[in-house]
Amino acid sequence: MAQSYDRGAVESFGRWREFQAGMWAWILHKLTGWILVGYLFTHIAVLSTAVGVDPGAAATEVDTYTQTLQGLEGLLIVRFLEIGLLTVAVFHILNGIRLLFVDLGLGLDVQDASFYASLILTALITLSSLPTFLGGAL
Numbered sequence: 001m002a003q004s005y006d007r008g009a010v011e012s013f014g015r016w017r018e019f020q021a022g023m024w025a026w027i028l029h030k031l032t033g034w035i036l037v038g039y040l041f042t043h044i045a046v047l048s049t050a051v052g053v054d055p056g057a058a059a060t061e062v063d064t065y066t067q068t069l070q071g072l073e074g075l076l077i078v079r080f081l082e083i084g085l086l087t088v089a090v091f092h093i094l095n096g097i098r099l100l101f102v103d104l105g106l107g108l109d110v111q112d113a114s115f116y117a118s119l120i121l122t123a124l125i126t127l128s129s130l131p132t133f134l135g136g137a138l
């Protein structure tokens with residue numbers, strides 16, 4: 001006979017306190033995946049509108065594209081957003097590879113440990129990127 005579960009109401013926001021590793025992995029994977037999609041569209045919008053020829057500009061002047069990128073990279077907030085993007089992308093890739101192994105039936109009994117490993121590795125990669133991302137910005 002089919003079993004039924006009381007999953008609680010959608011409105012029971014306090015349920016997150018009972019979440020275990022698997023649920024956090026699921027939430028973080030979806031969240032990071034959709035953030036990457038959002039970034040992709042923003043990225044295309046910004047770069048595709050940063051091209052164009054200014055007929056009045058002298059040949060020695062910096063073009064619109066370079067100006068846009070230099071302007072963006074000159075903002076500290078952009079540097080921090082880039083660090084956030086790296087964190088999101090690295091986690092999604094590492095956890096995604098972990099999920100692909102799980103789909104193949106590999107590492108089924110170490111799923112919590114492999115999720116924590118992808119979190120730790122993400123943190124280490126993010127931390128080691130800080131000098132590169134913040135170089136010249138502070």
Ligand code: HEM
Pocket residue numbers: 029030032033034036037040092093094095096097099100
């Ligand atoms: C090497 C790179 C990547 C790997 C290994 C990877 C892996 C995965 C896997 C395995 C899933 C399915 C998770 C599940 O079983 O529910 C997934 C979901 C998803 N990925 Fe990726 N992914 C990668 C890159 C990306 C990129 C670049 C984007 C966005 C531009 C992206 C967006 C998404 C989204 C939105 C979902 C969730 C779809 C849903 O709501 O079910 N992924 N990814």
